[in-house]
Amino acid sequence: MLPSTDDIAKFISIAPEATEGKALKFLQEASSFDEALDQFYENPDRYSNIADASRSDSRLQSDHAEMRALPPSYELHISSVSGAQRAPHKNVVTEAGDVRARDEQEMQNMLLDIQIKCQIYNTDIEPEHESSEFMACTCEVHQYRRRKVARLDAQEMWSKAVMYPGEKAYHDCYQSSVFSNNPYIRIPSAYGIAYTTLQRPDATRYTNSVRQTIALNVTLNNKAQATIDAMEPQCDIWALDEPDNASATSRPVEDKTIPVASSIGPLKSSKLLNFRRALSISSLNKSGSKTEEMLTRARKLRREILEEENGRWPDLEWRKIVAAYQEKVGMKQKVAELRAKRPIQYLHLLRAGYFEPIPIAWASRASNPLKFRIDGLSGWRGITPAWRGYENTAEERLYWVLNHREGNTGPRMKPDVISALEMARARMATAVEPPPAYYSMDDTFRLQRLPESYSLQVMPPPFTPFDLPETATDNTMILLDVSGSMDFDPLRPLYTQYLVTGFARSNQPKNKDVAKAIIRRFTDAMSIHDQNLHGYQLVTFANKADYIGFINHSNFNDMWRSVKLGGGTRVMTGWQKIKDLHFQRHSESATYHPVYGWQAGPRTPMLRLLLLLDGEATDMDEFELDLLGLSWVHVTIFLIGVDGCPHHHRHANELQRISEVNPHVSFVDAQGNAPERYVTHELLKRHLGYDVPMAEFERLEHWPASAEPPVYQE
Numbered sequence: 001m002l003p004s005t006d007d008i009a010k011f012i013s014i015a016p017e018a019t020e021g022k023a024l025k026f027l028q029e030a031s032s033f034d035e036a037l038d039q040f041y042e043n044p045d046r047y048s049n050i051a052d053a054s055r056s057d058s059r060l061q062s063d064h065a066e067m068r069a070l071p072p073s074y075e076l077h078i079s080s081v082s083g084a085q086r087a088p089h090k091n092v093v094t095e096a097g098d099v100r101a102r103d104e105q106e107m108q109n110m111l112l113d114i115q116i117k118c119q120i121y122n123t124d125i126e127p128e129h130e131s132s133e134f135m136a137c138t139c140e141v142h143q144y145r146r147r148k149v150a151r152l153d154a155q156e157m158w159s160k161a162v163m164y165p166g167e168k169a170y171h172d173c174y175q176s177s178v179f180s181n182n183p184y185i186r187i188p189s190a191y192g193i194a195y196t197t198l199q200r201p202d203a204t205r206y207t208n209s210v211r212q213t214i215a216l217n218v219t220l221n222n223k224a225q226a227t228i229d230a231m232e233p234q235c236d237i238w239a240l241d242e243p244d245n246a247s248a249t250s251r252p253v254e255d256k257t258i259p260v261a262s263s264i265g266p267l268k269s270s271k272l273l274n275f276r277r278a279l280s281i282s283s284l285n286k287s288g289s290k291t292e293e294m295l296t297r298a299r300k301l302r303r304e305i306l307e308e309e310n311g312r313w314p315d316l317e318w319r320k321i322v323a324a325y326q327e328k329v330g331m332k333q334k335v336a337e338l339r340a341k342r343p344i345q346y347l348h349l350l351r352a353g354y355f356e357p358i359p360i361a362w363a364s365r366a367s368n369p370l371k372f373r374i375d376g377l378s379g380w381r382g383i384t385p386a387w388r389g390y391e392n393t394a395e396e397r398l399y400w401v402l403n404h405r406e407g408n409t410g411p412r413m414k415p416d417v418i419s420a421l422e423m424a425r426a427r428m429a430t431a432v433e434p435p436p437a438y439y440s441m442d443d444t445f446r447l448q449r450l451p452e453s454y455s456l457q458v459m460p461p462p463f464t465p466f467d468l469p470e471t472a473t474d475n476t477m478i479l480l481d482v483s484g485s486m487d488f489d490p491l492r493p494l495y496t497q498y499l500v501t502g503f504a505r506s507n508q509p510k511n512k513d514v515a516k517a518i519i520r521r522f523t524d525a526m527s528i529h530d531q532n533l534h535g536y537q538l539v540t541f542a543n544k545a546d547y548i549g550f551i552n553h554s555n556f557n558d559m560w561r562s563v564k565l566g567g568g569t570r571v572m573t574g575w576q577k578i579k580d581l582h583f584q585r586h587s588e589s590a591t592y593h594p595v596y597g598w599q600a601g602p603r604t605p606m607l608r609l610l611l612l613l614d615g616e617a618t619d620m621d622e623f624e625l626d627l628l629g630l631s632w633v634h635v636t637i638f639l640i641g642v643d644g645c646p647h648h649h650r651h652a653n654e655l656q657r658i659s660e661v662n663p664h665v666s667f668v669d670a671q672g673n674a675p676e677r678y679v680t681h682e683l684l685k686r687h688l689g690y691d692v693p694m695a696e697f698e699r700l701e702h703w704p705a706s707a708e709p710p711v712y713q714e
Contacts (some may be wrong), residue, residue, distance in 0.1 A: 001024075001027060001028070001030060001031055001032060001033070001036075002019050002028075003024060003027035003028060007027055007033060008020055008023045008024055009028065010033070011023040011026070011027060011033070011036065011037065011040075017036065017039055017042060018044070020219065022040075022044070022047070025047045026039055026040050026046070026047065028046065029629055034296075034300075034303070038240070038288075038299060038302065038303060040098075042271065042306075045105060045299075047048070054168055054377050062401070063474050064166070068345070078225075078316035088595075089311045089312050091166070091308060091311070092160070092161040092351065092610075093161045093162060093352050093369075093383075093657065094351075094352040094369075094602045095157075095161070096154075096157045096158045096160070096161035097158070097161075097368075097369045097372070098161075098354070099154050099157055099158075100154050100155075100157075100158050100259045100367075100372060101367040101368065101369075101372075102154075103151070103363070104367040104371070104372060104373070105366040105367040105371070107147065107148075107151070108373060110144055111144060114127050114140045114141060114144055115127060115513060115706060117140060118141075118199075118200065119200060120200070120201065121493065121500035121501075121502075121503075121656070122201070122206070122498075122499060122500055124210075124417065125190055125201055125206070127140075127141045127144075128141065128189070128191050128199050129141040129142060129199065129200075130199075145173070148171075148172075148173055148378070149173045151171060152171060155169075155171055155379065155380065156169055158380070158381065159379065159381055161351075161380070162348070162381050162383055163381065163465065163629035164224070164227075164228045164231075164344070164345075164348065164385055165228070165231055165344070166227060166231070168181055169379065170183075170379045170381040171378060172377055172378045172379060182377075182379065183216065183220060184213070184216065184376055184377040186378065187209055187212050187213055187216065188205060188208055188209050188212065189205065189209065190202065190205050190206040190209045190499075191205065191637060192205060192507075201499055202499075203496040203497045203498070203499040203501070205495065206498065206499045207418075207498055207499070209496045210416075210417055210418060210498060211418070213376070213377070214389070214416045214417070214418065216376075216388075217376060217388040217416075218388040218389075220376075220388055221385070221386035221387075221388050221389070221591060222386075224385040224386060225385045225607070227385075228344060228345060228385045229342070231344060232341070232342050232343065232344055232345070233297070233298045233301065233343060233344075234294070235294065235295070235298055236340070237298040237299070237301055237302045237343055238340065240295065240299060240302065256599075264530060266386075289648045301343055301344065301347065302343070303348055305339070305343060305346065305347050305350065308347065308350050308351060309350065312350070312353075312356070313356075317593070318593075321357065321593060321596055321599060322355060322356045322357075323354075324599075325355075325356060325357045325629045326355060328628075328630070328631055329340035329401060329405065329628045329629045330406045330407070331355075331401060331404045331405050331406070332406075333406055334353050334404040334406065335404070338404075339571075345384075345385065348383065348384075349383065349400075351383070351576055352369065352383045352397075353369070353458055354383070354397060354400065354401075356596070357596045357597075357629055358370065358596075358622065358625060358626050358628075359595050359596065360507075360576060360595070360596065360597035362572075362622075363572040363573060363575070363576040364573065364576070369484055370392070370393050370394035370619070370621070370622045370625070371392060371393070371394065371395065371618070371619060371622070372392060373391070373392060373397060374387055374388075374390045374391060374392055374395075375482070376388040377387070381547045382396040383396060383397065384396060384400055384543060386589040389414060389416060390414060391515070392621070392623040394619065394621035394625065395414065395621045397621075397625060397636075398621045398624055398625050399412060399413075399414050401625065401628060402661055405661075412657075412661075416652075417498065417544050418498055420650050420653070421495075421498055421646060421650065423650070423653050424646040424647070424649040424650035424652075424653060425646055425649070426655055427649040427652065428458070428644065428646060428649045429460055430459075430673075431455075431456035431457055431458045432456055432457065432458075432459060433454070433456060433457075434454055434456075434457045434674075434675045434678055435675070435678060437694075438555075438675040438677040438678035438681070439454065439675060439677075440675070440676065440677050443517075443673070443674070443675065443676050443677075444509045444513050444514055444517045444676065445508060445673040445674075447511050448509055448513070450507055450508065450509070450673065451507070452507050452508065452672075452673050453673065454672075454673050454674070454675055455508070455643045455671055455672025455673045455674065456671075456672075457670060457671065457674065457675070457678075458649070458652070458669065460668055460682055463682075463685045463686065465689050465690055465691070466663035466664070466689075467606070467634050467663070467664065467689050468689060469688060469689040469690045470530075470606075470608060470687070470688045471606070472530075472622050473605040473606075474605055474607075474608050475582055475585065475586070475605050475606070475607050475608065476526060476530075476536050476608045476609075476610070476687070477536060477537045477538075477539065477578055477581065477582065477607065477608070477609050477610075478519060478522075478523070478536055478537070478538045478539070478551070478609070478610045478612070479540075479541065479570055479571075479574045479575065479578055479609055479610070479611045479612070479613055480515060480519070480538065480539070480541070480563070480612050481515075481540075481541065481542075481571070481574075481611075481613045481614055481615075481617070482512075482540040482541065482542050482546075482563060482564065482565045482566070482567070483542045483565075483566070483567055483568055483569040483614070483615075484542070484565065484566045484567060485511065485514065485569075485614055485615055486510070486511045486512040486565050486614055487510060487511075487512055487565045487566070488510070488511075489505060489510070490505070490506040490508050490509075490510065490511070490640065490642045490643075491503040491504065491505060491506065492504050492506050492642045492644050492645040493645065493646065493647060495646070506642045506643050506644070506645075506672065508642070508643055508672045508673050509673075511614040511640045514640050514670075514674065514676070515612050515614070515638075515640060516560060517676050518553070518612065518638060518676060518680060518683070519538075519610075519612070519678060520556055521676060521677070521680040521701075522610060522683060522684070522687075523535065523536055523552065523553070523556070524553055524678055524700075524701075524703060525552060525680060525684055525697075525700040525701060526684075528699070528700050528702075528703070528704070529553060529684075529688070529700055533552060533553070533554075534552060535550040535551050535552025535553075535555070536550065536551060536552070537549070537550055537551075537581055538551045538559065539574050539577050539578055539581070540563055540564075540574065541569075541570060541571060541574025542565075542566060542567030542568055542569065542570070543567040543570055543575050544570075544573050545570045545573040545574040545576065545577035546562075546564070547577060548562050548563060549562075553703065568618060569613075569615065569616070569617040569618055570617065570618055570619055570620055571611075571613075571617035571620060571623045572617075572619045572622055572623055572626075575623055575626070576597075576607060578607075579597065579598055579607075580598075582607045583598040583600075583604075585604055586604055589601045589602075589603040589604040589605075590604050594664045599631075600631075600632040604632050605632075606632060606633070606634065607632060607633040607634070608633075608634050608687055609633060609634070609635045609636070610636050610638065610683065611635055611636070611637045611638070612637075612638045612640065612689060613637060613639050613640065614639075614640045614641070615641075615647070615648075615651065616647075616651045616654070620654075624658050624662070624665075627664065627665055628662055630662070630664070633664060633692075634664050634665075634666075634687075634689070635664065635665050635666075636666050636667070636668070636683055636686045636687045637655060637665070637666070637668070638667070638668050638670075638679065638683060639651060639652055639655060639667060639668070639670075640669075640670060641669060641670070641671040641672075642671060642672065643671050643672025643673070644671070644672070645671065648669070652667075652669045655667040655669075666686040667686075668683055668686065677701070680697075681694075681697045684697065684700070
């Protein structure tokens with residue numbers, strides 16, 4: 001084509017990394033503007049001069065080896081963007097996410113406060129208050145509903161960014177259901193007959209509402225997935241305009257034979273022949289028009305994917321990190337198949353960052369794209385076609401990753417509310433008496449003189465080692481949850497069917513006291529095992545992370561006074577601090593990326609982390625996602641729970657599922673009055689990576705005779 005100055009300017013605006021000369025050359029060599037852009041994104045150096053393009057054979061072989069290390073689907077499309085400091089990548093999803101994040105956490109906190117005031121303990125139930133004066137009522141419920149209405153612009157922006165072709169946005173702020181396209185509008189309320197006072201949910205109505213919601217979620221998810229699968233291009237968008245692959249990109253129209261004249265007669269035969277020929281030509285024209293339209297859409301889709309990939313991963317370093325992440329998570333081949341066969345869905349997930357590590361900046365944000373609430377009833381969408389039923393975008397992405405790993409034997413479905421509670425009750429019913437050999441007079445509940453015996457415990461599965469046993473170069477660290485619940489009086493929920501109606505006191509030590517005792521026993525045993533009197537680094541987290549320092553047998557009580565309790569449970573803040581401390585000690589064996597943070601090298605020592613929790617962190621799914629892409633860390637989780645609490649066992653089931661798919665994660669839990677020696681022994685097995693015999697454990701319990709023995713009572 002003969003390009004104009006406007007063509008060159010338009011080319012550069014779409015591909016800013018191209019120079020005017022390069023834009024002119026690509027436009028001159030192509031027959032259309034779209035073809036020029038496609039050729040540029042496929043190979044920006046296609047028309048570079050020979051002197052610049054020529055390299056030695058050894059250099060070529062090295063480059064080809066590097067290219068093979070990348071995801072197969074990206075090899076032909078590496079952009080020659082410089083490694084200079086770049087502005088954060090933006091697209092429609094990130095821009096909508098930035099707008100949504102402004103008050104997302106504030107809205108979630110506001111809802112939680114109202115639920116507590118209304119004595120609503122199921123997080124999926126929004127409070128209701130019937131009033132004819134929507135704008136005049138000053139109650140907390142109507143203030144919250146007015147805030148929801150004020151966010152409709154942000155909700156519409158988010159919906160447009162994440163919706164798939166053909167889908168329609170909706171919300172639950174309609175004043176009338178007549179003009180609503182909300183598919184959940186006919187789901188019955190969890191409340192009874194409306195009154196002017198604030199209402200409380202009814203157990204039977206809530207159960208009915210949940211069951212119908214679960215069934216509708218399944219129906220809508222299956223329909224949405226089938227619809228978008230049918231919309232995927234019928235041609236290979238990556239083989240377009242390549243002569244050798246013409247048969248793979250389009251189907252040639254079959255030649256139509258001319259009808260033979262019949263016995264109707266010359267005149268009638270001629271008219272019939274002309275009529276049939278006209279129909280044939282019209283059909284061919286329509287078929288050709290549809291084919292051209294299909295190819296145009298395919299080229300546009302390909303261009304959008306290449307633009308997004310080049311924007312997200314602008315150089316070889318970025319793409320190597322992404323390739324390594326996909327390889328470690330185990331979804332490299334699945335991602336390549338998605339890109340080749342389902343490019344529409346690939347583009348949606350690409351824009352949401354599904355195929356790359358979690359940016360480190362997200363850990364410190366009160367709200368980020370992995371903390372967004374998903375609510376089918378309210379119309380707050382997720383990213384995947386089958387988003388309904390997930391609590392937030394992190395949980396949705398976690399299950400998507402688990403279902404798209406190599407070797408996956410079947411779909412891993414997130415248990416619905418009813419199934420999760422039933423499985424928790426089933427697990428709770430398997431609790432038995434703990435082994436008497438571990439009973440001790442210095443267990444915390446005995447020291448506090450509580451008039452109770454040991455609580456029944458769910459025995460962990462037999463220990464099976466995966467990672468190599470601990471070596472002298474491994475780095476042991478401790479991460480402690482210090483959220484407000486650590487200092488609360490232990491309470492268990494009371495259920496009527498699936499509705500929480502209240503709480504009951506459990507006669508057991510506070511979680512902070514159990515955590516303190518376990519950390520003391522664990523660090524003493526580890527110090528003897530490692531012959532390390534210097535101690536181990538302790539980090540605490542709630543709404544933010546705090547570095548306490550090295551904690552050991554001698555300074556334990558002094559260091560513990562620095563532990564402050566209170567706040568939420570944001571494990572990612574503590575995890576980010578742990579990673580920073582680990583790589584500060586071993587920075588010579590690692591590299592730092594401005595977006596993805598520290599990248600371990602082959603010589604980076606193993607991090608062995610003991611994580612103590614007393615419940616589910618708000619960003620636990622994000623933490624589990626991050627761990628899936630890391631091979632240099634082993635995490636042992638100790639979950640502290642209230643005796644007879646279904647919530648504790650529901651979280652334990654979730655951790656069990658994660659430990660089954662990620663062998664670098666293991667966990668031990670205890671409820672009520674726990675045998676702390678037994679817990680410590682099980683933690684040591686998993687932390688050290690071998691089955692510690694009872695005789696060795698008893699030796700690790702006793703401080704050397706030359707030193708003052710451990711004292712467990714203040």
